[in-house]
Amino acid sequence: AQKITQTQPGMFVQEKEAVTLDCTYDTSDQSYGLFWYKQPSSGEMIFLIYQGSYDEQNATEGRYSLNFQKARKSANLVISASQLGDSAMYFCAMREGTSGTYKYIFGTGTRLKVLA
Amino acid sequence: EAGVAQSPRYKIIEKRQSVAFWCNPISGHATLYWYQQILGQGPKLLIQFQNNGVVDDSQLPKDRFSAERLKGVDSTLKIQPAKLEDSAVYLCASSLDWDYYNEQFFGPGTRLTVL
Numbered sequence: 428a429q430k431i432t433q434t435q436p437g438m439f440v441q442e443k444e445a446v447t448l449d450c451t452y453d454t455s456d457q458s459y460g461l462f463w464y465k466q467p468s469s470g471e472m473i474f475l476i477y478q479g480s481y482d483e484q485n486a487t488e489g490r491y492s493l494n495f496q497k498a499r500k501s502a503n504l505v506i507s508a509s510q511l512g513d514s515a516m517y518f519c520a521m522r523e524g525t526s527g528t529y530k531y532i533f534g535t536g537t538r539l540k541v542l543a
Numbered sequence: 544e545a546g547v548a549q550s551p552r553y554k555i556i557e558k559r560q561s562v563a564f565w566c567n568p569i570s571g572h573a574t575l576y577w578y579q580q581i582l583g584q585g586p587k588l589l590i591q592f593q594n595n596g597v598v599d600d601s602q603l604p605k606d607r608f609s610a611e612r613l614k615g616v617d618s619t620l621k622i623q624p625a626k627l628e629d630s631a632v633y634l635c636a637s638s639l640d641w642d643y644y645n646e647q648f649f650g651p652g653t654r655l656t657v658l
Contacts, residue, residue: 431585460645462646462647464649469651470632470651470652470654471649471650471651471652472586472634472636472647472649473649474646474647474648477646518585518586520585522645526645528598528599529574529591529598529638529645530588530591530599531576531588531647532588533585533586533587534585535583535584535585536584536585
């Protein structure tokens, strides 16, 4: 079974609009972390935002926010006021385990295209 | 602060040849990861080191892949002999392993093409 599921292979959004990228996860751990990374065409993975499983508030970083619904095991990324530079692949990832034995699992990604 | 360094950036080899990739993590980062990212897929963890010890190598094809991290700093990943299906981007990442986020910082990757 997939531990991280990103059901949207590709998304389009108009410049300045908001967009939500979906991510669901599966774990039996009580303590885990959820990450979103951006991968532009250059190939480098860029950390965007983090949500800990015990965090009560949804994480926000500038134009990025994470809609964390623990009971549904979902961690959707919301990008507000999209910019042309947001066009990239976006990966959701989960960290399981404890310090020293962390495991990271990535989803298959969503390709976002921002339209002018 | 310098980021994660990787070399070479690109490599083209023929099948059955050998190849090695090098990674220098961010200074002070105890944990180092090697990922394989096949075109159109998410990164797949190959091996994870903490200092110079292996934490997880369950997805490393040990008949052809090997990795080492001498002195707990730099790391090399080797493929011998390469197969066509090894064509991918090999990403190296490092993390502190004790801070709240424990985010991974990634290098630019090495794009391997096996002909």
